[in-house]
Amino acid sequence: MTTADRASGWKRYWGLSRTPFSKKLAPSELFEHPGHREAIARIRFAIDETAIALITGEVGAGKTVAVRAAIDTLDHASHTIIYAGNAGIGARGIHQHIAYQLGAAPRFHRGALIAQTQDLLARERDERHKQPVLIIDEAHLLDADQLEQLRMLTNVDLDADSPLALILIGQPTLRRTLRRGSFAALDQRIAVRYHIEPLHPDQAAGYLAHHLALAGRADTIFADDATAAIAHAARGLPRQLGNLALAALIAGYTRDNRIVDHDCATAAIADHAE
Numbered sequence: 001m002t003t004a005d006r007a008s009g010w011k012r013y014w015g016l017s018r019t020p021f022s023k024k025l026a027p028s029e030l031f032e033h034p035g036h037r038e039a040i041a042r043i044r045f046a047i048d049e050t051a052i053a054l055i056t057g058e059v060g061a062g063k064t065v066a067v068r069a070a071i072d073t074l075d076h077a078s079h080t081i082i083y084a085g086n087a088g089i090g091a092r093g094i095h096q097h098i099a100y101q102l103g104a105a106p107r108f109h110r111g112a113l114i115a116q117t118q119d120l121l122a123r124e125r126d127e128r129h130k131q132p133v134l135i136i137d138e139a140h141l142l143d144a145d146q147l148e149q150l151r152m153l154t155n156v157d158l159d160a161d162s163p164l165a166l167i168l169i170g171q172p173t174l175r176r177t178l179r180r181g182s183f184a185a186l187d188q189r190i191a192v193r194y195h196i197e198p199l200h201p202d203q204a205a206g207y208l209a210h211h212l213a214l215a216g217r218a219d220t221i222f223a224d225d226a227t228a229a230i231a232h233a234a235r236g237l238p239r240q241l242g243n244l245a246l247a248a249l250i251a252g253y254t255r256d257n258r259i260v261d262h263d264c265a266t267a268a269i270a271d272h273a274e
Contacts, residue, residue, distance in 0.1 A: 021242030198236025
């Protein structure tokens with residue numbers, strides 16, 4: 001069997017209509033569990049209240065997935081979503097990004113740019129009757145100047161009103177950063193905090209079964225001990241669960257297995273540990 005044959009034939013071998021565990025899923029296809037639903041509910045609350053939400057979790061825990069699902073429930077005729085996935089753009093870059101997303105050419109001088117951003121957000125809300133929602137991904141990488149600019153964007157009309165809802169998504173270090181005294185003014189404005197925990201073993205098994213069913217196999221492919229080994233090695237993190245399960249499926253295919261057994265799972269885990 002050639003490498004090309006293996007690359008093209010493993011899905012057919014397992015009777016899968018598409019690659020399972022893909023990130024390109026409709027929100028309605030996402031695996032639901034209590035933590036996922038709780039995160040969505042809290043994000044929606046922050047948006048409805050034009051407040052700040054802090055959503056944290058380990059790498060691959062499903063933070064961005066939960067935000068995507070929450071955004072999907074919004075009436076997009078009355079909300080403007082501004083997504084920033086690169087914290088490396090700097091404080092000025094945040095304002096520029098907002099201006100571009102709202103259809104304006106950013107002004108050059110920083111003071112004028114900040115005023116322009118505030119004016120654009122206010123117009124979006126008051127004239128177009130659309131609530132801006134600013135989503136900052138990888139927010140644990142934000143520096144002090146960026147965090148201060150975000151605080152100022154949510155602090156208008158003598159702290160009585162905010163022109164936008166702000167969703168900060170990041171790793172657990174973000175919580176510790178915001179607890180520092182220098183960020184107290186922003187930390188105290190956070191209305192919603194939620195940490196997405198890893199999946200429990202039974203939830204991990206449900207996650208694998210759910211995504212395999214979406215790909216065309218509703219019956220059992222993974223042996224119980226293989227599922228347990230993958231769930232343990234992945235520490236319950238959905239992204240890693242998917243990565244290890246895919247590797248185990250390919251291992252089973254190359255061995256002509258009819259089921260993904262513990263040996264396949266062990267081989268997949270070993271490959272990812274290298």
